[in-house]
Amino acid sequence: MQTPWGFPDFDAHEALHLIHDEATGLRAIIAVHSTHLGPSAGGTRFWHYADDADALTDVLRLSRGMSYKNAMAGLPLGGGKAVILAGEDRHKTPGQLAAFGTAIDRLGGQYITAEDVGMTVADMIEIARKTRFVAGLPVAGGAVGGDPGPHTSLGVFLGIKAAVKRALGKDSLDGLHIALQGAGSVASGVALHAAAEGAKLTIADVDAARAQALATQVNGKVADPADILSLDADVVSPCALGAILTEQSIAALNTPIVAGGANNQLATPEDGERIHACGILYAPDYVINAGGMINVSTEYIRDGDASLVRRRIEAIPGRLEQIWVESASSGRNPAAVADATAQALIGRSSAAD
Structure with a gap:
């Protein structure tokens, strides 16, 4: 365009x-x-x-x-x-x-x-040191602030659980296989939460040593980065960089759920329809990975405490469920539903467009 x-x-x-x-x-x-x-x-x-x-x-x-x-x-x-x-x-x-x-x-x-x-x-x-327009700064124990990564991880984990509930009818990740793309801050947090609930993890990262270290920590396995998206898994969780869901990678998916923390996972808007047409439940990335920004916002605006941050992050599954319900009723793919809703909220278009 x-x-x-x-x-x-x-x-x-x-x-x-x-x-x-x-x-x-x-x-x-x-x-x-x-x-x-x-x-x-x-x-x-x-x-x-x-x-x-x-x-x-x-x-x-x-x-x-x-x-x-x-x-x-x-x-x-x-x-x-x-x-x-x-x-x-x-x-x-x-x-x-x-x-x-x-x-x-x-x-x-x-x-x-x-x-x-x-x-x-x-x-x-x-x-x-040069500007006050910054967040993610260190704070005393219990205060709002610091690295937003763990908050992003929590939201992604809760979003994965919501997707598993909707697509597989399960309330727990116990025994489920999660193919995790990435081994950085957010991916590591997701892995630790999921492993604590009994999930089996396969991890891939461009840094092989980092992937192995995380896999050892969660008693998981390591895969080649080129193979991670196509593994037979209950959940594929992209938690690295974006534009990884393409016409080719979507065709190779072998999972009922894609839910992860990476930004801009869909290479093009058309890929949202492609993944939907495959019968795969997709969690729009900017909805599931909002936990870090929720913490940043609360820190910067100073409108709440750590318990409020937690409650706001715990609302992420509900927002995902609303998107999936509208997708099911309208036939539109979840990415398109989320985009239309967000565009209306920022005054760019009508949610009905």
Whole structure:
């Protein structure tokens, strides 16, 4: 589809900021998709991209997903995202993080950042030296804040349980096989929750040592990353990077459920229909993985405590069930149902469109 700027993933984004700090070598992009519900919010990703066009595509898609995620979670936030373009050595410096914090501060609160792939709590501390528009900062025990990853993991785990209940009629993951793509922060949390309930896990990650370490921790198995999506499993859980559900990978799926924490799992909107046509129950990613942003929002806005964060995360299964019920009654695939609902919430279209 042709857009006014010629970028296929440009979706009426409100602003796109290209950042270059010559002194530190920082190169970054901040995309503001929507501020309809509040200041745009979404994590910063630190990643080495094959080329600048890939970075632009990623930040455009991720920021749109954040608008949808925050809207569907009922948060008073819009959607934004940032990517810091890493060099081949994947090394970042305090100077680059400071320059990035300054760039955020110049936006005057239009964009609020937190951790994403490749970023840590320590990085947020460095950024916060230059701007107050940051969350995911360390806090005292019991307070709201810190790494949002464990909160994302909890929401994904609860969403998997909801999918299992709907598709398989089971109240527990005990004895079920979960094929987990990824072994990072979110994937590790999902694995620990699932293993504690008796699930059998097969894990794949581009970092083989990391996959093996997690598999050992949960008494699971390791698979080749090229094979993980096609394993015979009760649940396939993508918890790594996005655009992994394609025409080819969907055709190879051997599972009744796809439910995971990765952002932008569907390579194209058409893939939502493809997975639905296969009779596979899909949990829209920005609904199931909202736990981290729920924690970030509560920390930044200061409108609740840790118990409220937990209650808000525990509402994720109910939102998924509403999507699945509407999908079943309307015949529309769950991804399309979720998209239409989110678009209406941010004032972009009618849910009936």
